[in-house]
Amino acid sequence: xxxxxxxxxxxxxxxxxxxxxxxxxxxxxxxxxxxxxxxxxxxxxxxxxxxxxxxxxxxxxxxxxxxxxxxxxxxxxxxxxxxxxxxxxxxxxxxxxxxxxxxxxxxxxxxxxxxxxxxxxxxxxxxxxxxxxxxxxxxxxxxxxxxxxxxxxxxxxxxxxxxxxxxxxxxxxxxxxxxxxxxxxxxxxxxxxxxxxxxxxxxxxxxxxxxxxxxxxxxxxxxxxxxxxxxxxxxxxxxxxxxxxxxxxxxxxxxxxxxxxxxxxxxxxxxxxxxxxxxxxxxxxxxxxxxxxxxxxxxxxxxxxxxxxxxxxxxxxxxxxxxxxxxxxxxxxxxxxxxxxxxxxxx
Amino acid sequence: xxxxxxxxxxxxxxxxxxxxxxxxxxxxxxxxxxxxxxxxxxxxxxxxxxxxxxxxxxxxxxxxxxxxxxxxxxxxxxxxxxxxxxxxxxxxxxxx
Numbered sequence: 001x002x003x004x005x006x007x008x009x010x011x012x013x014x015x016x017x018x019x020x021x022x023x024x025x026x027x028x029x030x031x032x033x034x035x036x037x038x039x040x041x042x043x044x045x046x047x048x049x050x051x052x053x054x055x056x057x058x059x060x061x062x063x064x065x066x067x068x069x070x071x072x073x074x075x076x077x078x079x080x081x082x083x084x085x086x087x088x089x090x091x092x093x094x095x096x097x098x099x100x101x102x103x104x105x106x107x108x109x110x111x112x113x114x115x116x117x118x119x120x121x122x123x124x125x126x127x128x129x130x131x132x133x134x135x136x137x138x139x140x141x142x143x144x145x146x147x148x149x150x151x152x153x154x155x156x157x158x159x160x161x162x163x164x165x166x167x168x169x170x171x172x173x174x175x176x177x178x179x180x181x182x183x184x185x186x187x188x189x190x191x192x193x194x195x196x197x198x199x200x201x202x203x204x205x206x207x208x209x210x211x212x213x214x215x216x217x218x219x220x221x222x223x224x225x226x227x228x229x230x231x232x233x234x235x236x237x238x239x240x241x242x243x244x245x246x247x248x249x250x251x252x253x254x255x256x257x258x259x260x261x262x263x264x265x266x267x268x269x270x271x272x273x274x275x276x277x278x279x280x281x282x283x284x285x286x287x288x289x290x291x292x293x294x295x296x297x298x299x300x301x302x303x304x305x306x307x308x309x310x311x312x313x314x315x316x317x318x319x320x321x322x323x324x325x326x327x328x329x330x331x332x333x334x335x336x337x338x339x340x341x342x343x344x345x346x347x
Numbered sequence: 348x349x350x351x352x353x354x355x356x357x358x359x360x361x362x363x364x365x366x367x368x369x370x371x372x373x374x375x376x377x378x379x380x381x382x383x384x385x386x387x388x389x390x391x392x393x394x395x396x397x398x399x400x401x402x403x404x405x406x407x408x409x410x411x412x413x414x415x416x417x418x419x420x421x422x423x424x425x426x427x428x429x430x431x432x433x434x435x436x437x438x439x440x441x442x443x
Binding site: 008011012014019022036039067071074075104108152156291332335337 | 350417420
């Protein structure tokens with residue numbers, strides 16, 4: 001436990017209700033009430049991750065901002081996190097500063113992305129991070145508050161304020177929180193963090209600059225090829241189409257079983273989706289996504305939606321019931337921002 | 348009994364840095380202009396058009412167009428060095 005003094009300015013208020021209004025007045029909330037951060041609650045957050053208040057979690061080059069553990073802890077308290085969530089929040093904030101994520105682009109762009117967070121490893125079950133029913137909906141404290149804490153850090157510490165340094169034209173609800181876990185217990189496939197070189201018993205968080213989830217219906221097919229043909233058809237024209245972002249594809253329970261029963265691996269899914277989401281240059285021109293008149297050879301010139309099959313992250317999650325899956329287009333293009341996985345370190 | 352509670356500021360103020368503009372030339376006559384293109388559609392055309400106006404109306408003797416890796420990052424060292432080596436002034440901006 002660190003005994004170092006907290007460095008932040010403090011304010012005295014008469015009660016919790018006054019504190020909530022004070023944080024609104026200061027412009028320090030996402031529009032929802034926050035939990036007032038006190039010394040005890042901030043220290044509990046730091047202790048749960050064995051962090052010193054002054055420790056730098058990440059550095060945001062474009063903003064010249066050092067994000068300290070103390071500020072992350074304050075915002076995590078405000079978001080409603082339990083102290084044991086703090087290592088997940090800290091790992092996600094660390095990932096924000098990774099050059100591969102390229103914070104400035106997705107955070108400020110008119111393209112309006114959110115920070116999608118996927119938690120893998122035993123910690124997801126220990127913290128009850130939802131990977132099942134109502135996957136992207138409300139009802140789970142960990143999902144609701146871990147993602148919210150990261151957004152509050154972006155707002156309050158890094159200065160990513162809507163209309164100022166966040167110029168999103170539309171944005172989406174994932175900017176409040178966008179945190180899920182993979183259903184490792186029931187998945188027939190290796191989890192994302194293992195695909196990326198971690199051991200199954202390690203804990204990791206993957207962040208991804210993401211647009212909103214798109215639900216795909218296929219209540220008809222009982223083959224992997226059938227289900228994935230439908231998913232590919234929905235994906236083909238989505239996101240920024242011509243700039244090749246990465247994608248997340250969330251395969252939910254019934255589709256998971258259909259695909260696994262046919263013996264398809266995650267690599268098979270990625271390869272099939274890569275091959276079946278290409279667009280003809282002629283179509284992109286006819287629909288005004290690429291400039292210029294259609295040339296005869298454009299009909300047979302195919303443009304892949306992503307750069308490579310591994311740019312589609314396949315995640316097993318969602319309810320057991322219902323023949324739906326989802327895909328999430330990434331922001332911009334992979335050259336500007338890509339998903340980043342960091343280990344979640346606990347004392 | 349005083350039950351006031353002490354709450355903490357969640358914000359960070361970026362460190363202040365002294366920024367200084369490069370000295371401005373008094374004329375563009377005989378100067379070469381670097382153009383930093385941010386990869387956005389048509390940004391190259393817009394910059395080259397600006398370059399042509401500077402040549403036609405202000406006596407600029409040439410332009411050097413260089414492309415950033417993507418719109419969200421600063422210009423990388425290679426293009427900064429190219430422009431430093433060859434140009435007197437530079438135009439950079441974010442078009443969207």
